Amino acid sequence: MQITILDDAGTTAKVVLNGKLDISGAEKIALPLATLAGGKRSVLVDMAAVTFVASIGIRHLVMASKALSRRGGRLVLLNPNPLVTDVLTTSGVVELMTIAHSDAEATTALGPQV
Numbered sequence: 001m002q003i004t005i006l007d008d009a010g011t012t013a014k015v016v017l018n019g020k021l022d023i024s025g026a027e028k029i030a031l032p033l034a035t036l037a038g039g040k041r042s043v044l045v046d047m048a049a050v051t052f053v054a055s056i057g058i059r060h061l062v063m064a065s066k067a068l069s070r071r072g073g074r075l076v077l078l079n080p081n082p083l084v085t086d087v088l089t090t091s092g093v094v095e096l097m098t099i100a101h102s103d104a105e106a107t108t109a110l111g112p113q114v
Contacts, residue, residue: 001025003032011041012110018049021057030060037064041073042110048079053087065097076100076109 001019013036019025036043043064065075075097080088088094100106 001028003029005032005036007036007040012044013040013042014044014046016046016049020052020054021050022052022054023056026054026056026060029057033060033064034067037067037073037075040068041071043068043073043075044078044106044110045075046078047084048081050080050084053080053084055091058088058091058093062093062096065093069096074098074110076106078103078106 001017001021001024004016004018006014006016015029015033015036017025017029021029033043033045045061061075061077068075077088077097077099079101080099085099088099098109100109
């Protein structure tokens, strides 16, 4: 798993994930994602290059989403492939975070930025 953080020093950070979000991948994203969730208003996670997601990976996404939500923010997942989308939908996390399929949809889901 590779994680790239595109942080423009504003209220929203974009995180690009590439690879498998399995046990080892989840370990690599845990601290960076938790740090962003504690310091940003919103986090956009580009999952277009994520090929697999395990329950531990979902757990880290949910924890970040809940941390942002407590402060009025949001976590939005951008472009997960159909297999990953199916896993996320089946696990019920779509009730906690939005899945967007375009940049425009993600921008709308993130809401107004202050």
